[in-house]
Amino acid sequence: MELTEAHLQEIKKIASGIKCPKNFECYESRLEKLGKARDFGVEQSLYCLEDKPQNCSFSLSFGRGYFCTCPVRIYIAKNLEQ
Secondary structure, three states, X not given: OOOOHHHHHHHHHHHOOOOOOOOOHHHHOOOOOOOOEEOOOOOOXXXXXXXXXXXXXXXXXXXXXXXXXXXHHHHHHHHHOO
8 A cells, every 4th residue: 555645644643752763764764664563453563573573662572472562563554554
């Protein structure tokens, strides 16, 4: 799905309330540099598929896996199918 101006404005609105250690490279790169994650149907998190998820401040360890809790990445996954 294409990143429209409406999507970009919503992402900027979400991002304005959080601090990102990667300076929002996901949307600043127009979705070229997205963290690896997969939607699994839960509203507030994604499966984190990064090689070293423990290095991300938005990762949440659970059992043997990690969840992504980044609001921007969640919006992208749920609204842009990325």
